[in-house]
Amino acid sequence: DALGRCCIKFSRVSRAKPKPVADEPVRRRSMRLQRVDPSGVPLPEIPAQPEPSIEEHVRWGERREFPRHFIFNRYKAGLNDMVLHEEAVRKVVKNRIYSLAIHPSESRTLVAAGDKSGGIGLWDLDCPSEAGLCVFMPHSQPVSCMYFSPFHPAHLLSLSHDGTVRCGDVTRAVFEEVFRSEEYSFSSFDFLAADASTLLVGAWDGDVAVVDRRTPGTGCELSADMNSRTTRTVHVHPVNRQYFVAAGAGNVCVYDVRRLKRSGNKPVSSLLGHAKSVASAYFSPVTGSRVVTTTQSLTPLFCSPMAFSPLNRHNNNTGRWLTRFRAVWDPKQEDCFVVCSMARPRQIEVFQATGKRVHSFLNEDFLGSVCSINVMHPTKNVLAGGNSSGRLHVFTD
Secondary structure (H helix, E strand, O other): OHHHHHHHHHHHHOOOOOOOOOOOOOOOOOOOHHHHHOOOOOOOOOOOOOOOHHHHHHHHHHHHHHHHHHHHHHHHHHHHOOOOEEEEEEEOOOOOOOEEEEEEOOOOEEEEEEEEEEEEEEEEOOOHHHHHHHOOOOOOOOOOEEEEEEOOOOOEEEEEEOOOOEEOOOOOEEEEEEEEEOOOOEEEEEOOOOOOOEEEEEEEOOOEEEEEEOOOOOOEEEEOOOOOOOOEEEEOOOOOEEEEEOOOOOOEEEEHHEEEEEOOOOOOEEEEOOOOOEEOOOOOOOOOEEEEEEEEEEEEEEOOOOOOOOOEEOOOOOOOOOOOOOOOOOOOOOOOEEEEOOOOOEEEEEOOOOOEEEEEEOOOOOOOOOOOEEEOOOOOOOEEOOOOEEEEEEOOO
């Protein structure tokens, strides 16, 4: 009894008194969380989703490649939809076309063509009248390279064998001199900076110049001897813009512009495998992981991420009356490039980097000549080809 009374007493002393609890606010829950519809009727239960098995994970990993094939098939379908209409063929310059540029606008189709005599024809295909064509004479010798400025849509930069680079404001029809050399004849150029403020200019004697348009005057920051008999094209890497590829007489080399000096320049990489004269070399448009080159005569085109290897035999033997072929990448597709063909019926071909021909643009009614120079629109399905009589052929969808 005493022991029982002591246990009872101890238990009463050790038990803590509960603290008063304040009234908690009522938590409101949405009808979605309560699983009822707005009328108050309960919604059916959602069955539990089983965890994906290892096999399902593997199948999904395989399916991840599908979008790439889908995008390529859609690209091929877009090429198949492109046609050449009679009104899309027009003589825009007086003489042989040496270069082309297409404006990146998605609302209008504007193509510029540079010819042998130094003229530039600007054709607005959305203007059916004669007012759609403007012709300028900013140079005295062949216009071998042109680009619309990525920073100023109204600016067209042109380079000529006459030793000048000019910037044309197409809205004012004024071509201002950017760079001039009294001793060198220029072959090509590219933008070193994304805002087009600095240029890399190649010369036929092999030199390369760095031009800063922000510096007063028409000189260059540096003229570098590349130890090459000639430099036919220069092209800046799309991602690592300190690198550029230069196509010489029989060599293709990659240089670091930060290491350029007046003489004694050495490439960071030499891309071997060309037995004949090289006409051009360009990095692939998105990653720059490949280079496509075009050589003279019955020689292969080359394209590879690390070293050159032949893709296919392609007749590039243009002779003296045609502008040299220059294979150029389609900006819309990382692994496809465009090049003219000597085959009959006359056509413009699209190849994959593997060497497989993807598409041939032809029209026996309206395309009866060789379009040595070609350019693709960066976003739209538009291809422009120029021939030796100054005529443009524009395929559209």
